[in-house]
Amino acid sequence: MIRRDFLKSCGALAAGAAIGTPLASAAGLTDPSLPLADGPDTSLNDLTLPIRSLKPEVKRQITVIVIGCGNRGNVYSRYAEMFPDAMKVVGVSDILPDRKDRLGNRHNVAQDMRFGHFREVFACGKKLADAVLICTPDDRHYEPCMTALSLGYDVLLEKPVAQTKKECKAILAQAHKYNRIVAVCHVLRYSPYFIAMREIVRSGALGDVVSIQHMEPIQYAHMSHSYVRGNWRDSKETTPIILAKSCHDLDILRWLIDKPCKSIVADGSLTFFKAENAPAGAPAYCTDGCPVGDTCPYNAIDIYTKQKRHLGVFDLDGNRDPEVILGRLLNPRYKSYARCVFHCDNDQPDHYVSEMVFEGGVTAAFSMEAFSPWGGRRTRIMGTKGFIEGDSAQFTLWDFLTRTPKVWNKKLSDIAEYKGSGHGGGDLALARDFVEAVSWQDPARLSSTIDVSIESHVMGFAAERSRKTGRKEKVK
Ligand SMILES: NC(=O)c1ccc[n+]([C@@H]2O[C@H](COP(=O)([O-])OP(=O)(O)OC[C@H]3O[C@@H](n4cnc5c(N)ncnc54)[C@H](O)[C@@H]3O)[C@@H](O)[C@H]2O)c1
Structure with missing residues (x-):
């Protein structure tokens, strides 16, 4: 359904056309005056824009360099594996050599396109790809973004854009000056749930x-x-x-x-x-034999090795064995995740x-x-x-x-491609729109x-x- 038709149909609804009669409890609602029927009225599903496939419509394949090969760098570069005709990872940059090489190997990146610090990517003073994906920590967005724009790259920029209002405004000015596409990773905007909600609001x-x-x-x-x-x-x-x-x-x-x-x-x-809320005797690390570990909901051993939450930071390569995870918590590189929550900086x-x-x-x-x-x-x-x-x-x-x-x-889950796309599907939908925007050189393909x-x-x-x-x- 195109947008105009959708708005028209919602307008008709708003004017009072009744569609079905919902079961209040099934809709999660409690108003006893509501009529009862067989189930929730899901007619909104038909009225809102259909969930778009993640498959892009491109003019040509785009090439990208991933700067920061941690969690987010991996999320977006997955798109190149799903749709290799649309996006190719031709360069990687990370100060951690194992992360750089893991992503580099997955995408067959040439050795001379594997960089350490992001400054190495820009050292030659010319563009080596169509776009860079800036997925470094928050305090390392401003410099690579400003440099990339000055060299003519389009940019996928993780949020937050920068650490100060002044830097944010400087990036805005730089994007205008060099007339480049900058997609800020406000991924919720790309999730079908929020898109549908906004369509309803805009319909009146x-x-x-x-x-x-x-x-x-x-x-x-x-x-x-x-x-x-x-x-x-x-x-x-x-x-x-x-x-x-x-x-x-x-x-x-x-x-x-x-x-x-x-x-x-x-x-x-x-x-x-x-610190003032630390239980008596709580050591600096949960792995140091905490006397209250069994009754603490923030016990790192429980959260990581048993509940297996948030394991992405441990470079496990899919190995979720509790012993391996415990080993990471004891390893100096990851040990900060074993800290007592009352003894952190x-x-x-x-x-x-x-x-x-x-x-x-x-x-x-x-x-x-x-x-x-x-x-x-x-x-x-x-x-x-x-x-x-x-x-x-x-x-x-x-x-x-x-x-x-x-x-x-x-x-x-009805659309197989969306499996594993975080933020309600927004992560990979953003990747799709960015690839299209760069491929067609049309920033209007982005949500914002x-x-x-x-x-x-x-x-x-x-x-x-x-x-x-x-x-x-x-x-x-
Ligand atoms: N859009 C979202 O919903 C969302 C979600 C999580 C994180 N983020 C943002 O994404 C960014 C990255 O987060 P993450 O979770 O992927 O972090 P991460 O720590 O997993 O990855 C960052 C990577 O950058 C590398 N790095 C650090 N300094 C570098 C440098 N000078 N040059 C090259 N590489 C360098 C690190 O070694 C690390 O591998 C952060 O700004 C974060 O706030 C956004």
Whole structure:
């Protein structure tokens, strides 16, 4: 269905055409006045844009150099294995030789195109591929991005764009100056769930959007892995958590509301993962025979060797044997993941709330929470004619006129290619759109321009200023 037809069909619905009668409980709803029927009304599935295949439509194959061969570098380069006619990895760069060679071998990269530090990629002063994928840590985005743009590369740039507002704006100016494509990895925008939600909002089925409540539940073990023990624990080395984790959410709010954010006020702090909360006798590392290990939900041995969560950082090559994982926790290269959560050098808040006002008075309340049993963003959108509530897997639309809730719950698993594409399918869908954009030299194939991506980052910097000063901050 093309977009115009879709909007038309939603408009008809909004005018009151009743489709089916849902079973309230099956839709996860509790209003006793709802009529009962056989099951949830999933007619939204037919009305929203179909889930696009990951197969790209390209003019020609594009070549890329992967800078940073860790988790994200591997995620995006998988696309080249799936669609070799569309994308080819011709270069790799990583300061860790084993990671560089593992990815280099997988893609048969020539030895002279295997680089250590990203500066080696640019040392020859000319372009060696169509694009670079910048997948280095947060404090190593600015320099390679600025250099790559000046040499004429198109860029897939991991978020956060850079560590300061000034650097973000310099990247924006550089992209304009050299007229290059920059795709910021706001992957949620590319997930079918959020695309469908936004299509419904844009159709007018909710009337005018008045406000949004949005929550990002990080999940307690994920919090301990990434923001207490792991790569993003120190806001100064990386970025404040509102950018490191939640720039996706600010971007999604900006995208759903489709108006610029004018002001923001934020609060939050690190309350729990601190030395003063350490149980008596807890050693520096969980692997040092902790006396309370059996009763601690943050026990690294349990999280990694038994629950087998977040194993991507251990370079296991698929070997999930508990003994091997324990060996990694004892190995100096990975030992920081064995640290007691109360004895880390972390400063990221474990709860963060903010309120935003957008043009026209639309408000959004956002809450990032460490202490939840599950992940998966929760969103409620309040409009003058309807309401949406979703949990990242499905969402329900309430029409105030028909009072018949309708559910969107399309399954990505129905499309084999999407298997293993993280962020609700957004990771590889972004790769597809980037490949198409570079192949056709058409940035409009991306969900967002670099300008809008920077705008949502500016919201994040304003939020952090507000959290620190206690003042409401203008977003500009
Ligand atoms: N879009 C998303 O949803 C998402 C999810 C996770 C991470 N990220 C972002 O992606 C980036 C990478 O995260 P990751 O989880 O892949 O980290 P990672 O640690 O797994 O990988 C980063 C790699 O960069 C390499 N590296 C470091 N310095 C380098 C240099 N000077 N030159 C070349 N290589 C260098 C490291 O050795 C490492 O292998 C971060 O900015 C992170 O915030 C984005």
